[in-house]
Amino acid sequence: MRIRVFGASVTGALALCAVAVPLAHADGGSGDTTITKVVVDGDNKVVVGTSGVVTVKVAVTAKDDSGIKSADNFSLSGPDHGFFTTSKPTCVAASSTTSTCTGTVKIDPKVDYLSNASAGTWYVDAWVDAKDGDFVWVEKAGSFTFQRAAKLTADATPEPVKKGKTLTVTGSLTRANWESLKYGAYGSQSVKLQFRKKSSSTYTTLKTVKATSAGALKTTTKATVDGYYRYSFAGNGTTAAVNATGDLVDVK
Template sequence: MHIRATVAAVSGALALSAFALPAAHAADSAGSYRADVAKVQEAARAATGKTAFSTAADAADPQPYAMDVTFSDFKIAKAVKVGTTGNVSTKVTYTLTHGADVDITADDFLTGPFIYRGTFATPDNELFGDDPATCTATSDTTASCTGLVTAHPSEGELLNSDAGTWKGAALAIAYNGQDPTSDSFDITKVGYAEQGTLGTTLVQRYSKLTVNATPEPVKKGKTITVTGSLTRANWEDNKYHGYTSQPVKLQFRKKGSTTYTTLKGIYSSSTGTLKTTTKATVDGYYRFSFAGTTTTPAVSATGDYVDVQ
């Protein structure tokens, strides 16, 4: 299971103002955030049946205590399109609601969004973010938070089988003066809350589509051959490979027009290549267009202009 943890730091007065990142944590790297959150999260899920927070303390398997924090109004983009190298960050907003005994103004109270694939108790994969989010108090018991979920495809945290629907979640940690990097770290004094099934998004393998129409120029009524290639990101070797046996439309836009019309539909080959023919009628642009799937986003090639003489 690939886990990346992000935490949004919350500090400052509980007025209608944005919380700032605590100075003690600002100097830490994003990796520190992920490692610290993962440590607490894994301990919270270590109870029998993988349910966070056992009813009785287990000295051999200590856990953080359950904190009175819940999450709602989770909003994330409908799709996160991830290529092979560049990191992709997606904005997430949510509402944090807490009990009167939870001090969200403490320098070491942290919260952040994440997404997961599989079940919440035993996820197949989780994606967090690198940078802390910010929260704004909206009442004595609520705050409006904004954070990032970031995918790092070049770091091997995604498999091709991870493409598809992911669910939204959020967490909060009250370290209460405990240092997760210290040998004396007492996790039983740490408060923790997490909540899943807050929303959904598609994590998709970024797609590319090319087109080339020949000959150029061409006599009116003659045959034009249109070729191209439909490829998508492979997260396991960080390259683009052909997306095979997919329906693709050949479209045409007359010179001077802004609208493409569909001429015919074809399928990509076993290697993702595309090839078809059509008759030249007037000057204009030819392109291929792919409608997309749950695992791969829609894409249209830049039109290739053909001069008809």
């Protein structure tokens, strides 16, 4: 099940969806039930583009002397009234006392009315029941980064080039706009120019380049040996990391 809370700018029938949001609870519980770990999508990062459904897996590990019985649907909440709930979690015992309960939620940028302001740090609220009747409820039991997908290009010219001559590497950095469902320029960001020899599998950083306000990238470097040039963006709290496809240059 999914529940999406819409921002104040949404009016009419869509705004009625907000009434489905459960009332907030304070942290609490009974007995010795505890939540020991929360992991979202394996690395606590969720990246969403402008199309395609993203399935997010939320795994909550809990412990009680009597063992874990079940968990309620986990709530995911973030900036600009962002809100989703997972499917009913399935709990798998790792021992007589500890289980990991996993639920999923499907996010579709075309139907879930994401706002760009919703990118950032999100939190997981979790309720877990033990076999002896104890339970634990924790708001912000875990956190994850909800990011806009990014795209990056690189083009090195001239090709081929004489050894020792200057190469010009251009490119562009864009990111998903969840409101227009298109990719738009992501300007003024620091991006690394990287190179790897044709015979190697490892890239090394040559320099850091700052994109223009329109997301354009341009810099020069000296050609030494055959190899691939690419730009690499490290990502941040709202936008996912991305590497451009390497452009092979033949050095004569």
